[in-house]
Every structure is written in structure tokens, then in C-alpha cells.
Amino acid sequence: FLSHRLLSTVGLGGFGIRFTVQYNLFAGSIVGLGGPEQLEQLDEMQANGELGCFLLTEMQAGVLSGLIVETTANWCPKSKEFILHTPSDKAAKNWISQGYTAELGVVIADLTVGGVSHGPHPFLMRLRESRGGKLLPGIRVQDMGIKTVANDLDNARVWFDEVRLPKTSLLNKFADVVDDKYVQTTDERMRIEVIGQRLLTGRMAIAEAALLSARVLHMKTEEYANAKVCNGLDGEVPLSSMPQLRAVFKDSYKAIDEAISFTAAVEGRLNTCLRNETIPDADLVEAISVCKIKAIDTAIERVHALRKEVGSYALMRDTGFELVDMFLCCKFAEGDSRILQMKMARDRLKVVQKQGMPGALAALFTGDTAEAVMALKLAMKLAPAGRDLKKMAALFDEHWRDIYALADVIADRHQRLSEQSEFMEPIVERFMPSATSFDEQWKENLAQAAEDREYDADVDKVVA
Numbered sequence: 001f002l003s004h005r006l007l008s009t010v011g012l013g014g015f016g017i018r019f020t021v022q023y024n025l026f027a028g029s030i031v032g033l034g035g036p037e038q039l040e041q042l043d044e045m046q047a048n049g050e051l052g053c054f055l056l057t058e059m060q061a062g063v064l065s066g067l068i069v070e071t072t073a074n075w076c077p078k079s080k081e082f083i084l085h086t087p088s089d090k091a092a093k094n095w096i097s098q099g100y101t102a103e104l105g106v107v108i109a110d111l112t113v114g115g116v117s118h119g120p121h122p123f124l125m126r127l128r129e130s131r132g133g134k135l136l137p138g139i140r141v142q143d144m145g146i147k148t149v150a151n152d153l154d155n156a157r158v159w160f161d162e163v164r165l166p167k168t169s170l171l172n173k174f175a176d177v178v179d180d181k182y183v184q185t186t187d188e189r190m191r192i193e194v195i196g197q198r199l200l201t202g203r204m205a206i207a208e209a210a211l212l213s214a215r216v217l218h219m220k221t222e223e224y225a226n227a228k229v230c231n232g233l234d235g236e237v238p239l240s241s242m243p244q245l246r247a248v249f250k251d252s253y254k255a256i257d258e259a260i261s262f263t264a265a266v267e268g269r270l271n272t273c274l275r276n277e278t279i280p281d282a283d284l285v286e287a288i289s290v291c292k293i294k295a296i297d298t299a300i301e302r303v304h305a306l307r308k309e310v311g312s313y314a315l316m317r318d319t320g321f322e323l324v325d326m327f328l329c330c331k332f333a334e335g336d337s338r339i340l341q342m343k344m345a346r347d348r349l350k351v352v353q354k355q356g357m358p359g360a361l362a363a364l365f366t367g368d369t370a371e372a373v374m375a376l377k378l379a380m381k382l383a384p385a386g387r388d389l390k391k392m393a394a395l396f397d398e399h400w401r402d403i404y405a406l407a408d409v410i411a412d413r414h415q416r417l418s419e420q421s422e423f424m425e426p427i428v429e430r431f432m433p434s435a436t437s438f439d440e441q442w443k444e445n446l447a448q449a450a451e452d453r454e455y456d457a458d459v460d461k462v463v464a
Contacts (some may be wrong), residue, residue: 001205001267005423006430008209009216012326013434014153017333018051020205021097026052028198029106033122033171035185041124045104048130053102054198055158060090069120071160073109073170077180082123082165084109092159099156100143101438103128106171107160108195113182120192122171125163133444138163143440149325152435193279200280202334203288204267207295208423210330211263214299215256216429217320221310222249223429224319245309252302259298262414263291264421286347287418289340290411296337300327318433341407345378348410352379371409378402 003023007016027045030038045052061068070091073082084107086092099105104126111121128135135141144155167177175190176183188194225240232241239245266287273280280288303324307314314321331337352360352375360379363372381399385391396403439445 001201001208001271002423002425004205004209005212005425008213009428009430010432011320011434012209012213012323012330014150014438015435016209017097017150017153017329020202021054022052024202024205025054025198026102026104026106028201029054029122029195030124030171032197033173033195034124035172035176037168038124038171050104050130051098051102052104052106053096053099053127053156055093055096055099055105055107057094057096058090059092059094059157069108069110071107071109073111073121073123073165075111075113075177075180075182076164077114079164080167082111082167082169084123084125084160084163084165086159086161089159092157094157095144096156096158097153099127099158100141100154100440101133103130103133105158111170111175111182113177114180116182118175118182119190120195121175121190122195123165123169124171125165125169127158136163147325149323150329150434152438154438154440188279197279199334200270200285200288201274203292204263204270206330206333207263207291208260208267210296210299210327211256211260212427213320213323214303214327215253215260215427216431217303218249218252218256218306219427219429220320220431221306221313224313225310228313239310242309248302248305248309252306255298255302258415259295261420261422262418263295264423265419266291268421282347286344286410287414289335289344290414292334293337293340293407294411294415296327296330300331303327320431323434338404341404344407344410345403348375348406349379349382352376368409368413371406371413374402374406374409378406 004016004020007019027042030042055071056069058068058070061070070087071093072085072087074085075081076083093099093107096105104124107123107125108120109123111118126136127139127141138161140159140161142157144157147155170176172185174184174186174188174194176185184190222240225245226238228239229236230239230242231237240249266284269284270280270288273284307321307324313319316322348371355363360372360376364376378399381402382392382395385395
């Protein structure tokens with residue numbers, strides 16, 4: 001978390017995404033889900049400087065539609081291999097950060113053994129040859145194209161055409177295939193909540209990065225505003241003395257620092273789970289969602305308020321404002337904020353359902369009254385649907401504002417009742433100009449450089 005925060009003070013650009021993909025999503029998945037032999041491979045990958053990616057999101061199951069995995073991994077008892085396959089274009093892995101250049105990947109696929117589906121499972125696989133970077137047979141990769149920001153980061157769409165993976169590719173800390181049968185290797189069964197631990201740490205890292213990036217942008221802009229001379233009614237004055245800009249700085253620092261205090265406290269709770277290798281409980285998972293939602297909303301709102309008051313400075317490169325679209329990226333990375341809000345509201349409605357009407361009415365007087373009232377009213381609006389999914393979908397669409405309003409109230413409760421904390425390091429502005437592209441031929445260039453070094457070494461031997 002500290003590394004992500006420090007990087008964000010340099011600039012919230014594509015390299016920060018590469019960093020979190022490499023160390024949290026890719027390597028972190030191996031650490032959290034892999035067995036001893038797979039953990040040993042991390043040292044070799046690191047020594048070789050190999051890049052990894054995390055292949056979860058699919059074309060028709062993106063950040064606005066929730067987590068669905070249609071990519072398949074069927075166990076073949078004859079060859080003792082998994083057959084990884086993309087059954088249709090809608091199941092292609094989508095917007096995979098670092099997926100265009102990575103040699104390795106952790107891919108999430110629906111595991112089937114003996115004709116029985118066991119749900120999403122993680123597989124460690126090689127995507128490209130280690131020398132030269134050529135894609136391995138059966139793998140197709142497409143660059144997602146030029147973006148409005150962070151073009152130093154590659155994003156890819158990936159298809160698999162019956163790619164054969166060795167038995168050792170299944171990250172087997174929690175599950176394995178033994179004698180052609182699916183076995184659970186620990187008391188904790190493999191499920192999406194276990195796979196999703198990297199998403200939880202990712203949400204925390206993104207929330208913290210957004211907050212610190214927004215704060216250092218204010219700090220850098222304030223330094224500019226202090227030095228920028230304007231003509232006031234009573235002579236020359238610094239831009240920072242303008243009342244509207246002074247108010248923005250005051251309001252922004254207050255909002256951002258309050259969000260930092262809450263987020264730091266939640267990170268402390270998550271760190272306890274990580275150290276003890278325990279799965280976070282439902283309350284902590286929800287608090288992490290609140291961190292991501294509220295931290296990023298705060299960053300977006302305060303940066304937008306700032307850019308409106310600093311004139312043409314907000315249009316210039318190398319000011320930090322050229323990276324503001326990265327806050328939007330933060331909003332939908334590791335679970336779109338709307339999806340997280342929807343889950344929070346649905347979980348609260350499940351509580352009402354479990355309580356029954358007597359219990360729900362009693363909660364009006366024993367808990368958070370405003371939240372209890374909103375949850376009960378929303379439950380009553382949705383009740384006519386019963387178990388009819390079409391009717392329920394129609395009512396969800398009709399009452400979408402109520403659903404998100406309930407999520408906001410839940411988030412406010414977390415922030416209000418949470419302990420407060422702070423990050424261990426001082427917040428220092430270290431902004432550096434961002435890269436605007438990545439070298440698509442980097443693999444070929446590396447291979448050529450290696451050949452040139454070998455040639456030079458041979459020439460030196462001959463001369464000697």
C-alpha cells in the first residue's frame with residue numbers, strides 16, 4: 001500500500017497501473033492462491049524481469065455488469081491437462097492491463113472436472129515465449145487502442161482457442177485435481193470471495209492512490225497560485241488570494257484529509273487479515289467498498305472544483321491536470337463503484353428479508369434509524385416482484401435512485417462510526433511528467449539488444 005501511495009505522488013499514470021497489476025493482481029494472486037512450488041516460481045520470474053497480467057474481466061461481464069466467468073478450463077483425464085477455451089467473443093478477456101506485453105498471466109476460468117463445473121479458479125500460464133515474445137499457439141491478443149490518458153499502459157483483449165495447460169498451472173493452495181478428481185486442499189473452499197482477495201487489496205490501493213494524487217495536485221497547484229501574480233482591485237495580488245480559489249483549497253484539503261483518515265483506518269483492519277492470512281468479514285469487505293467509492297468520488301469532485309478556478313493552468317501538460325481522466329479509471333477499476341453500491345444495497349435488503357417485518361420495524365428504534373427506514377421502504381417497493389426475476393429487474397430499474405441513495409447512507413454510516421487513522425509517511429508532492437506511449441516493439445528490441453551483446457562478446461574473444 002505504501003508503494004502505491006508513493007507512486008501516486010509522482011503522478012497517477014499508466015506506470016502505477018502496471019505496478020499494481022504486476023505486484024498485487026498477478027504476483028499477489030500467486031502468493032495468495034498458489035502452492036509452495038508455484039510460489040518458488042516467483043523468484044525466477046522476478047530474476048528474469050518477466051511481466052504478468054491478471055485475466056478476469058470478460059467482454060460481456062465488465063465493470064458495469066458484475067463478475068461472470070464464461071472462459072472454460074476443462075480437465076482432460078487422458079492427457080492430464082487443462083484445456084483453456086474462450087467459447088464466444090463475449091467471453092474474451094477484456095481491458096486486461098499489461099495484457100498486450102505480458103509474458104505470463106493468472107487467468108480466471110470456470111473449472112470443469114468429470115463433467116462437473118466447480119466455478120471460477122485461477123491458473124498460472126505463459127502467454128508468450130520467454131525469448132522474443134512470440135505469442136504461444138492458441139492465444140490471440142488485440143490492443144484496445146488509444147485512450148484519453150495513460151497510453152504508456154497497454155490494455156488488451158485476449159482469446160484462448162483450446163490452449164493446453166499442464167496440471168501444475170492450477171493455483172492449488174485451496175483446490176487441486178488428484179486422480180482425475182476435484183479435491184479441496186484446505187478447510188477454506190475455493191470460491192470467488194477467495195479469488196477476490198486481490199480485488200480487495202486493489203480497491204484499497206486505488207482508493208489511497210486517488211486520494212494522494214488529488215492532494216498533491218492541490219499542493220502543486222497551490223504553489224503555482226502563490227507565485228502567479230494577478231491584478232486585483234487594490235493592486236497586484238497572488239492568484240491564491242482570490243476568495244473562490246482560497247475556498248476551494250480549504251474545502252478540498254478538509255474533504256481529502258477526512259477521506260484519508262477513514263481509508264487509513266480501514267487499511268489497518270485489512271492489514272491485520274493479511275498478516276493473519278484470514279478472509280475479511282462482511283463488514284470489512286463493505287468498508288473497503290466504501291473506501292473506493294467515497295475516496296474516488298472525493299478526488300474527482302475536488303479536482304474538478306480546483307480546475308475550474310485556476311484558468312489556463314489546468315489546460316497545460318506537466319501540471320498534473322493532464323492525468324485527471326485517471327480518476328475515472330480509478331472509479332471503474334477493481335469493481336465499478338456503481339456495482340459496489342448495488343451490492344451494498346442488496347446486502348442490506350437481505351438483512352431486511354431475514355429480519356421479517358417485525359424485526360425490520362424493531363430496527364427502526366434500535367439501530368441507524370435513517371438507514372433502517374430507507375431499507376424498509378425500498379424492500380416494500382421491491383416486494384411485488386416476489387421471485388420473478390423479470391419483475392425484479394424492472395423494479396430495480398424503476399427505483400435505481402433509491403438503491404443508490406441507500407448505498408450512500410450505508411457508506412455514511414461506515415465513515416461516521418469508523419475509527420480514524422493516518423498513513424505512516426508524510427505526503428510530499430513529487431510530480432514528474434508522464435509518458436505518453438509505450439514501445440510496442442519492446443520485445444523485439446530486447447531480443448536484438450541481447451543478440452548485439454552476444455555478437456560483441458564473440459568479437460572481443462576473436463580480437464583477444
